[in-house]
Amino acid sequence: MxxxxxxxxxxxxxxxxxxxxxxxxxxxxxxxxxxxxxxxxxxxxxxxxxxxxxxxxxxxxxxxxxxxxxxxxxxxxxxxxxxxxxxxxxxxxxxxxxxxxxxxxxxxxxxxxxxxxxxxxxxxxxxxxxxxxxxxxxxxxxxxxxxxxxxxxxxxxxxxxxxxxxxxxxxxxxxAPDRAGGTPRERLAKGTPVLRAEDDVYTNxxxxxxxxxxxxxxxxxxxxxxxxxxxxDTALKMGDYFDLAADLYGMARPPRVAAEEARGQLSLMVLSFMSESRRxxxxxxxxxxxxxxxxxxxxxxxx
Known part of the structure; x- marks a missing residue:
């Protein structure tokens, strides 16, 4: 356009x-x-x-x-x-x-x-x-x-x-690829963990x-x-979103952790997003x- x-x-x-x-x-x-x-x-x-x-x-x-x-x-x-x-x-x-x-x-x-x-x-x-x-x-x-x-x-x-x-x-x-911080690349490069499937939340x-x-x-x-x-229209859990991005970029998928373990590793801001699930x-x-x-x-x- x-x-x-x-x-x-x-x-x-x-x-x-x-x-x-x-x-x-x-x-x-x-x-x-x-x-x-x-x-x-x-x-x-x-x-x-x-x-x-x-x-x-x-x-x-x-x-x-x-x-x-x-x-x-x-x-x-x-x-x-x-x-x-x-x-x-x-x-x-x-x-x-x-x-x-x-x-x-x-x-x-x-x-x-x-x-x-x-x-x-x-x-x-x-x-x-x-x-x-x-x-x-x-x-x-x-x-x-x-x-x-x-x-x-x-x-x-x-x-x-x-x-x-x-x-x-x-x-x-x-x-967006041309937006500052607009793709998951930086987080994937750091190896920041995501929640295991049974604890994961939907993200939009x-x-x-x-x-x-x-x-x-x-x-x-x-x-x-x-x-x-x-x-x-996406209906993905947060971990699945980062897995998808990792596969598309040819990067390693992020490690999966339990919710209790995440509380000791992630910032309060990230944890706040991981505590809410909706589609x-x-x-x-x-x-x-x-x-x-x-x-x-x-x-x-x-x-």
Whole structure:
């Protein structure tokens, strides 16, 4: 797909002057910007002066602002027709003041037509390996997931209070060969263990390019106050995923250990992922956002 081709096809003439604001314009945000048609003006919020030139070189309009400084966000009011919010929450606590500050800024003047927030599938907590639809009640088990759920609530409030078509993408593990840390190679090279089959958990994935296309689809097609699981079709346990990657890369499969043994070898972050098991259903992604995945399984994406 050419870099300037939108997965929604050619946009109608009335959309060609659309202004899209990307908040949190990292890897996925830049993939989104590259896939929007040339007629769409893309604004990117950044708190880093060092990033301004790089964003401008990609054809984006950089805007200086810091989500931790509400006053610096005032200039965002009325600037964009559609907003994509991919910025992470603060690093501690159970609330996301950053998303609330962004929401207040967007409510000051003419509100955007659409707001899409990139959340995490971690808000579901441990589901015991069940298939999980968006109607399942969230049960976050970590502060990180609690912050994301708080951000979702702020986004929904903005939708109700401001008449904005607000939607949420719940995102699992993101991978891509050209994404920093986007493949299992580094972990396989270190020989980091995975759980033995009887202790293993289901994990979920989305290729970064497909996630970018899902973000664009949600900006134009997302339903108001709607949650969508942005996941591919893969139904693999974590150990099987790393075995698959090892076989594709011609590397040694990781060692398998019992859950008790893993607690003494792995970081708390890795252990938190190993303590939750779920399989995401993605019918809304396909039916409502009408997204045809380019990488429907981890095997095709890793190849």
């Amino acid at each position: 050419p870099s300037n081709q939108c997965p929604l096809g050619a946009l109608p003439a009335r959309f060609r002057r659309t202004r899209v604001l990307i908040v949190g314009c990292g890897d996925v945000g830049q993939r989104v910007a590259a896939r929007l048609p040339a007629g769409v003006r893309v604004l990117a919020l950044t708190s880093s002066a060092e990033r301004v030139a790089a964003l401008r070189s990609q054809g984006l309009v950089p805007l200086r602002g810091n989500l931790d400084d509400a006053a610096s966000l005032r200039r965002l009011a009325g600037l964009a027709d559609r907003v994509l919010h991919l910025a992470p929450p603060p690093g501690a606590g159970g609330r996301d003041a950053r998303t609330r500050a962004l929401g207040q800024a967007l409510l000051r003047r003419t509100r955007p037509r659409a707001l899409v927030y990139g959340s995490t599938s971690g808000v579901y907590g441990d589901c015991g390996g069940d298939w999980v639809a968006e109607t399942r009640r969230p049960a976050p088990r970590t502060e990180r997931a609690l912050r994301r759920l708080d951000a979702e609530a702020a986004v929904r409030f903005l939708g109700r209070a401001g008449g904005v078509r607000a939607s949420v993408l719940r995102i699992p593990g993101i991978y 994935h989305i290729h970064a390019d497909d996630l970018a296309r899902a973000c664009i689809a949600a900006l134009w097609r997302g339903q108001a106050q709607r949650v969508v699981n942005a996941s591919d 995401l259903l993605n019918q809304r992604l396909k039916r409502e956002l009408r997204l045809a995945l380019h990488h429907p399984t981890a095997e095709t994406g890793l190849r």
